[in-house]
Amino acid sequence: MTPEQLSTAIVGALTDLVDSGALTLPDAVPASVVVERPKSKEHGDYATNVALQLAKKAGLPPRDLAGLLADRLRATEGIAAVDIAGPGFLNITVEAAAQGALAAQIVEAGAAYGGSDLMAGEKVNLEFVSANPTGPIHLGGTRWAAVGDALGRIFEASGADVTREYYFNDHGAQIDRFSTSLLASAKGEPTPEDGYGGAYIADIAQQVMQTEPRVLDLPDDEAQEVFRSVGVNLMFDExxxxxxxxxxxxxxxFHENNLHESGAVKRAVERLTDLGNTYEKDGALWLSTEQFGDDKDRVIIKSDGKGAYLSGDLAYYLDKRERGFDRCLIMLGADHHGYVGRMMAMCAAFGDKPGENLEILIGQMVNLLSDGQPLRMSKRAGTVVRHDDLVDAIGVDASRYALARYTSDTTIDIDLDLWAKQTNDNPVFYVQYAHARLASILRNAADLGLSAARGDAFDPSLLSHEKEGDLLRALAEFPRVVAAAAQLREPHRVARYLEDTASSFHKFYDACRVLPMGDEEPAPIHAARLLLVEATKTVIANGLHLLGVSAPERM
Incomplete structure (x- = not known):
């Protein structure tokens, strides 16, 4: 029996009490009830404070309402006991058979277990990374790649229609500096004062000259344009x-340059003007963002007739909405924190709802440590520690897991020595090893001619050991963890859950013999435990998939 099934049972009990006249709830019966695993095992398998929450509305002391609910719940199939604790908490113990049945449900659901329709019908545009094509990806971009892709997977598991989008900044001053840096490198000149350094500039300059051998014969302005068009494409391809x-x-x-060439900026400005949210001052056109919560109004068309930086954001947001996205979620680095207010004001100026139609997540810095010391900046990148410095040191799986394991709004230090270890101290190894161990048990069972119980051959009441119960309750939590990760935009919840579940599995395996030993005859308990093993393997594989991390069969 899962927390969701218990919630349904409690809602049913409340409905019965209201229908019979034993209880009055002016605001109607809630659609769902929070059911949690208590910290102490003496408090049963699950607990709820619903009686405390509803007592005032019902006009009853909490313990009296808890008593009414307890009487109804005790008659519910699958519930072994209901106790009232403290001021009105309900502690619920589930029958072993009802709890054990979850193993079969998980195996039957397979890859779909953990998913829901929480975000069904929602069309989400998820924009992340969007690093400027002027250099290799830095660690901030790598963090957003791991977190953003995991969030997309979690949204999809929750029923959303997700489009992953990369905003290609191919317009503006940074591209000019990039192309002048390439031209200077090709001519053997020093890097311009405001240009880009690093060995990668020389690499790309050489590739451009191989593609366009006569580029240096051109006048500088024409040569720079060649380095711009070819060099940006080479960098972006990488x-x-x-x-x-x-x-x-x-x-x-999505190419930023398209916004300026397609008339999208003009269309966005006209829309805002039609809504009465622009005005002219000092020869420029301003957006009235202060009235929507920004600290001041913003220029969108400068006095020279050129669009200000915000004009591109206006056009891009409107373009997304016109493409039919209900929710536009953007992931930005910590240096963009001060930009959130004006973006939300822009959203409101279009008549949309900030935080609903537009969401912005801010990610903090990532530091790499080796031998306890910060890793030095990359010679190739010139100014930053880059994506490859992390991936080359610990691999893709460990990198993705490490970056998704923490809340995005905190700075993290990644100890390369720890994450490269093939030991249980390494969180991703610990979880992946649990999956490999589960796979090994099932292979060994097959070698013995044994298989997990199926259908009527499965007796869920056999899974009555304390550690079996702990593992089953852990598996039952997975859908709620995924739902919380989706609602709160926090993929790290899945990673931490996997570590806890791997721990529950190892404790179960140490306490409960899954396969017969020696000349011992196979018994129904072995088949039942094999089904629990298969269910656990399914959950860990599903969780790793949500993080974009592999689930190895052997290690």
């Missing part, structure tokens, strides 16, 4: 390849 190798691919690569 970024896309690195992300692909990291297991992250995008559905849409």
């Amino acid at each position: 970024i896309k390849q690195k992300l692909h190798e990291f297991g992250v691919d995008f559905d849409v690569y």
Whole structure:
């Protein structure tokens, strides 16, 4: 029996009490009830404070309402006991058979277990990474690649229609500096004062000259344009390849330059003007963002007639909404924190709901440690520690898991020595090893001619050991963990859950013999435990998949 099934049972008990006249609830029966695993095993398998929450509305002391509910729940199939604790908590003990039945339900659901329709019908545009194509991906971009892709997977498991989008910044001053840096490198000149350094600039400059052997014969302005067009494409191809190798691919690569060439900026400005949210001042056109919560109004068209930086954001947001996205979620680095207010004001100026139609997540910095010391900046990148410095040191799986394991709004230090270890101290190894061990048990069973119980051959009441119960309750939590990760935009909840569940499995395996030993005859308990093993393997594989991490069969 899962927490969701218990919630349904409690809602049913409340409904029966209201229908019979034994209880009055002016605001109607709640659609669901929070059911949690208590910290102490003496408090049963599950607990709820629903009586405390509803007592005032019902006009009853909490313990009296708890007593009414307890009487109804005790008659519910699958519930072994209901106790009232403290001021009105309900502690519920589930029958072994009802709890054990979950193993069969998980195996039957397979890859779908953990999913829900929480976000069904929601069309989400998830924009992340969007690193400028002026250099290799830095660690901030790598963090968003891991977190963003995991969030997309979690949204999809929750029923959403997700489009992963990369905003390709191919317009503006940073591209000018990039192309002048390439030209200077090709001519053997020093890096311009505001240009880009690093060995990668020389690499790309050489590739451009191989593609266009006569480029240096051109006047500087024409040569720079060649370095711009060819060099940006080369850099962006490398970024896309690195992300692909990291297991992250995008559905849409949106070019910023298109906004300016297609008239999208003009259309966005006209829309805002029609809504009465722009005005002219000092020869410029301003957006009235202060009235929507920004700290001041913003220029969108400068006095020279050129669009201000915000004009591109206006056009891009409107374009997403016109493409039919209900929710536009953008992931930005910590240096963009001050930008959130104006973006939300922009959303409101279009008549949309900030936080609903537009969401912005801010990610903090990532530091790499080796031998306890911060890793030095990359010579190739020139100014930053880059994506490859992490992946080359610990691999894709450990990198993705490590980056998704923490809340995005905290700075993290990744100890390369720890994450490279093939020991249980390494969180991703610990979880992956649990999956490999589960796979090994099932292979060994097959070698003995044994298989997990199926259908009527499965007696869930046999899974009555304390450690079996602990593991089953852990498996039952997975759908709620995934739902919470989706609602709170926190993939790290899945990672931490997997570590806890791997621990519950190892404790179960140490206490409960799954396969017969020696000349021992196979018994129904072995088949039942094999089904529990298969269910656990399914859950860990599903969780790792949500994080974009492999689930190895052997280690």
